[in-house]
Amino acid sequence: xxxxxxxxxxxxxxxxxxxxxxxxxxxxxxxxxxxxxxxxxxxxxxxxxxxxxxxxxxxxxxxxxxxxxxxxxxxxxxxxxxxxxxxxxxxxxxxxxxxxxxxxxxxxxxxxxxxxxxxxxxxxxxxxxxxxxxxxxxxxxxxxxxxxxxxxxxxxxxxxxxxxxxxxxxxxxxxxxxx
Numbered sequence: 001x002x003x004x005x006x007x008x009x010x011x012x013x014x015x016x017x018x019x020x021x022x023x024x025x026x027x028x029x030x031x032x033x034x035x036x037x038x039x040x041x042x043x044x045x046x047x048x049x050x051x052x053x054x055x056x057x058x059x060x061x062x063x064x065x066x067x068x069x070x071x072x073x074x075x076x077x078x079x080x081x082x083x084x085x086x087x088x089x090x091x092x093x094x095x096x097x098x099x100x101x102x103x104x105x106x107x108x109x110x111x112x113x114x115x116x117x118x119x120x121x122x123x124x125x126x127x128x129x130x131x132x133x134x135x136x137x138x139x140x141x142x143x144x145x146x147x148x149x150x151x152x153x154x155x156x157x158x159x160x161x162x163x164x165x166x167x168x169x170x171x172x173x174x175x176x177x178x179x
Contacts (some may be wrong), residue, residue, distance in 0.1 A: 003032040003081035004066035008073030008084035008119075010037060015056045015145035017070040018153040019164075022176050023070045023107065025154075026161065027168030033066070035059055045144035047093060056090040063091065067175045070155075070168075072107045075119035080126065088126055099130035103174040105167050107140035109148070115141025135170055138163050 003018035024032040039055045063069060075081050106123055108116025124134060140163050142148050148157055155161050
């Protein structure tokens with residue numbers, strides 16, 4: 001499975017970046033790319049003057065070319081991060097809809113104990129218009145994330161490892177048409 005992994009956090013050592021790397025590892029991805037969400041803020045004037053930025057075209061191409069996409073998002077003020085929403089908005093402006101029919105697994109890692117339940121719900125709502133094939137579970141909600149990864153960035157909680165492994169197996173089955 002060729003996987004595109006998207007972290008809703010820009011920080012290089014964020015919990016969500018660790019979680020997407022664990023998803024790729026536990027899912028035995030043949031290859032994976034970590035998306036770069038460092039794109040300009042969406043601005044209709046910029047789009048009218050210069051078109052779709054190259055960084056956005058790259059992201060849209062990565063989504064289109066991937067067999068599946070994993071998105072891990074922090075919860076900022078009960079919703080998805082601004083950088084993730086901005087990237088979704090920009091990609092929606094590209095020529096074709098790279099999300100259409102794309103298998104997608106959603107997960108979250110947060111400092112709070114709920115693990116990102118609200119942000120996952122919010123992300124699902126944001127993606128409805130794109131019509132991807134979002135897996136409905138199992139839910140991977142890593143709460144208290146500062147205590148859940150070892151120094152190598154691996155999950156330490158057996159329940160989280162088991163749940164993430166199952167989600168990635170389900171994603172692979174969705175890709176192969178055996179879901």
